Amino acid sequence: MKIFKFLLFLGITFALIILLDNSHKIGSNNIPPLGKFLDPFHGFWQNADREPLQFSEDHILPGIQSEITVVYDSNYVPHIYAQNNEDLFYAQGYIMAQNRLWQMEFQVMAAAGRLGEILGENEQIQDFDRLQRRKGMVYGAEKSAERMLQDPELTKYLEAYGNGVNAFISQIDEHNLPFEYKLLNYKPERWNILKTALILESMVDDLTGFDNDLENTNALAIFGAETFNLLFPERVPNIDPTVPTDLPWEFESMELPEGDENYSLLKSYNVVAKPDPDNGSNNWAISPQKSATGNALLASDPHLGLNLPSLWMMLHLNSPDYNAYGFSFPGALGITIGFNDSISWAFTNAPRDTRDWYAIDYKDESKKEYRYDSGYRPTKKISEEIKIKGKASIFDTIIYTHHGPIVYDKNFTGSGTDLSLKWGGHEGSMVQKAILLLNQGNDYNDYHEAIQYWDQPPQNAVFASVQGDIAMTIAGNYPLKWKGQGKFILEGNNPRHDWQGYIPKNQNAFQLNPERGFVSSANQHSVDEKYPYWFYSSKIEYYRNRRINRILAEMNSITVQDMMSLQNDNYSIKAEEILPMLLDTVNTAALNEKELEIINNLKQWDYNYNATSTTPIFFEEWWRETRELLWDEFDRKEVLSKPNDYVTIHLIKNEKIPSFIDIQKTEHKEDLQELVSISFKQALENINEWSENSEREMNWGNYKNTSINHLARLAPLSKSNIPVSGHADAVNSTKGNHGPSFRMVVEMSSPPKAWGIYPGGQSGNPGSPAYANMIDEWAEGKYRELYFPSTLEEAKKLFEKTQILTPEKE
Numbered sequence: 001m002k003i004f005k006f007l008l009f010l011g012i013t014f015a016l017i018i019l020l021d022n023s024h025k026i027g028s029n030n031i032p033p034l035g036k037f038l039d040p041f042h043g044f045w046q047n048a049d050r051e052p053l054q055f056s057e058d059h060i061l062p063g064i065q066s067e068i069t070v071v072y073d074s075n076y077v078p079h080i081y082a083q084n085n086e087d088l089f090y091a092q093g094y095i096m097a098q099n100r101l102w103q104m105e106f107q108v109m110a111a112a113g114r115l116g117e118i119l120g121e122n123e124q125i126q127d128f129d130r131l132q133r134r135k136g137m138v139y140g141a142e143k144s145a146e147r148m149l150q151d152p153e154l155t156k157y158l159e160a161y162g163n164g165v166n167a168f169i170s171q172i173d174e175h176n177l178p179f180e181y182k183l184l185n186y187k188p189e190r191w192n193i194l195k196t197a198l199i200l201e202s203m204v205d206d207l208t209g210f211d212n213d214l215e216n217t218n219a220l221a222i223f224g225a226e227t228f229n230l231l232f233p234e235r236v237p238n239i240d241p242t243v244p245t246d247l248p249w250e251f252e253s254m255e256l257p258e259g260d261e262n263y264s265l266l267k268s269y270n271v272v273a274k275p276d277p278d279n280g281s282n283n284w285a286i287s288p289q290k291s292a293t294g295n296a297l298l299a300s301d302p303h304l305g306l307n308l309p310s311l312w313m314m315l316h317l318n319s320p321d322y323n324a325y326g327f328s329f330p331g332a333l334g335i336t337i338g339f340n341d342s343i344s345w346a347f348t349n350a351p352r353d354t355r356d357w358y359a360i361d362y363k364d365e366s367k368k369e370y371r372y373d374s375g376y377r378p379t380k381k382i383s384e385e386i387k388i389k390g391k392a393s394i395f396d397t398i399i400y401t402h403h404g405p406i407v408y409d410k411n412f413t414g415s416g417t418d419l420s421l422k423w424g425g426h427e428g429s430m431v432q433k434a435i436l437l438l439n440q441g442n443d444y445n446d447y448h449e450a451i452q453y454w455d456q457p458p459q460n461a462v463f464a465s466v467q468g469d470i471a472m473t474i475a476g477n478y479p480l481k482w483k484g485q486g487k488f489i490l491e492g493n494n495p496r497h498d499w500q501g502y503i504p505k506n507q508n509a510f511q512l513n514p515e516r517g518f519v520s521s522a523n524q525h526s527v528d529e530k531y532p533y534w535f536y537s538s539k540i541e542y543y544r545n546r547r548i549n550r551i552l553a554e555m556n557s558i559t560v561q562d563m564m565s566l567q568n569d570n571y572s573i574k575a576e577e578i579l580p581m582l583l584d585t586v587n588t589a590a591l592n593e594k595e596l597e598i599i600n601n602l603k604q605w606d607y608n609y610n611a612t613s614t615t616p617i618f619f620e621e622w623w624r625e626t627r628e629l630l631w632d633e634f635d636r637k638e639v640l641s642k643p644n645d646y647v648t649i650h651l652i653k654n655e656k657i658p659s660f661i662d663i664q665k666t667e668h669k670e671d672l673q674e675l676v677s678i679s680f681k682q683a684l685e686n687i688n689e690w691s692e693n694s695e696r697e698m699n700w701g702n703y704k705n706t707s708i709n710h711l712a713r714l715a716p717l718s719k720s721n722i723p724v725s726g727h728a729d730a731v732n733s734t735k736g737n738h739g740p741s742f743r744m745v746v747e748m749s750s751p752p753k754a755w756g757i758y759p760g761g762q763s764g765n766p767g768s769p770a771y772a773n774m775i776d777e778w779a780e781g782k783y784r785e786l787y788f789p790s791t792l793e794e795a796k797k798l799f800e801k802t803q804i805l806t807p808e809k810e
Helices: 002-021 034-038 085-112 123-135 137-149 152-171 179-184 193-208 213-223 225-231 431-440 444-451 544-554 560-567 573-585 593-604 615-630 645-653 672-693 700-704 775-779 792-798
Strands: 024-026 029-031 058-061 068-072 078-081 280-286 297-305 313-318 323-328 337-339 343-349 355-360 369-372 375-378 380-388 391-400 406-408 418-423 459-465 470-475 510-512 518-521 706-710 719-722 738-740 743-747 753-757 784-786 801-807
Touching (some): 058 152, 068 085, 078 792, 085 123, 085 152, 085 179, 085 193, 123 406, 137 152, 152 193, 152 431, 193 431, 213 225, 213 355, 225 645, 280 470, 280 544, 337 743, 343 444, 444 470, 470 518, 518 544, 560 743, 560 753, 573 615, 573 645, 573 672, 593 672, 615 645
Parallel strands (some): 058 801, 078 313
Antiparallel strands (some): 068 078, 068 801, 280 518, 313 323, 343 459, 380 391, 406 418, 459 470, 470 510, 753 784
């Protein structure tokens, strides 16, 4: 019996060893080896109950020239004081890795199409990795790295940053690895300049990777040019551009290239994944004349995906040449959005189309040559190995033309015709240099010089200074296009369909100290029709910008609190413009008492999307159902985009779409009243179904269900159902997993004062008190003071927690 028990326990022991020391697959989920993860001496326990930020007070580091002091304030923001620039960026890399190493590397792996190496076998992950390779993410990052390496000073700083990251990686032992490395059972790689370029490339992709060229081509083929232009106009009445002009531009514009509108009217039945079309932002600056204190003011809130660890980290960088504070991308140098002693700067996405698709006609099935003009050009084939953790690699052959890589083909998307991608993200960028020059800027001239290095992504760069100047520049490298070029699939064999050059950067639209006393942008049309160059985008914003401009135009003696209130404004101009029509149109005679009560509540609604209110739910569902019934002609096997809300409302009010006011699944020809009444009833059914199936109280915050997901979609490390007000079309632009990734207000006093908040925390460690400690304050619209001590002595007087980085003795 004793032998039997011994053998039984021995068998159980071996079974546990096998279970805990190997990965397993349960359903579609890959379960990593749990032995190391559960190890009490090296596993996830070591990541719990730490200091808010991971650091020890003293570190001896190879490669730095002088002692560096890092002071941590009560917001857990590192204030880095270095005696030279190379040490400054070395320390930035070291401190960033100390707190965000896993995030930095995960975002690089995602950009490069390498997630399968760490997440294992999963069809969606494999498709994502293949798409990243086919879009040419590494190709574009390599072009940027090549350009950056041509600048000796920038190269020194990039190398210093990488050395700082690698110094941390060399020092960290297994039990102190970030939590996710233990859970997913892998170790960090060394950092290099290409990885910084990939971080920047991923942001270019996020902000320029949305287009509707295939959908537009389908719509043109199905509905014809007249209807297409009615439903998808390039300009609509009453727009409020970022840079309004009363007079023609003074520069002599370039001659526009000769056009050729012989488009490839291909039918497309699927499209590759695209970034969120709401990736955008708000920013504005107020002149001293409109400011209560006589100092210029600047506001910024970039609207991006909400993730943990947070997309940003707050930093203060100080050396003899730098004294900048603000929000930095983990993996990139400097302060991306922020301020220094003299100037402040911020960005929103400028809606410009820098992605075009070309139909490729090969000479034969070998695809070694493709037709171009009157002859043929050779293709270049690259075999991409896509590694999968625990499984054999898969290989994908990617063909390059002079336009760019083939993304759509029979093997990947099932497309009958191969489509090649021409993208500004493949041109190589010097954005990193622009950021560092802004960090050092002293006045408008320095800002203007820095912006000349901004290539991709297209951005509205706002500026304010202690001298009282405010400005806005539509910054970027924009292809020179003939009218209509790039709205539809282009012919890859037609030289006239190629990009013919770029608009000179000194002819990009800008404003300096306008008479109205403010500049602002919110992803609307960049310019009006007086601008001599044609441009296009399929994701113009029509509501936030008009609300911002309406409020700013009405206000004088604007305070910092006014700026904060506007950033948290939940008012919807869209609801203001369409709800009265819906209420006037619905057939109230066919409604019961409860339904009439809902109608009465909607009539009294103030158009604010407050989290605790229920009324926004009824409008939101009603309008969604109205759109679905109105545009049901677009529900086809071909991929199509429906007209946007602004155009839809304009067409309804002007009675320009009677043929579409008809529900396709019925034999009866409905009128507008019938359609609106049916959509109201369907909206109530949807809401009742949600209420019956939800355990949460019915209010807008719960219905919207704003969530902040862990980057690897690890549910226990995510935050769901955050009770935050706002709407995608409100200035406080929040929705399910998207919204203001931070809010910042700066007063350009001397020295500047600033306040900010973001939905996360400074630490990337889920076991840290600083991992998600600002989420509730962000949701409530609160701000924290951003401390800006200009000297180390001043910082030490304010805060006690310091970290000393000492040069290694020779």
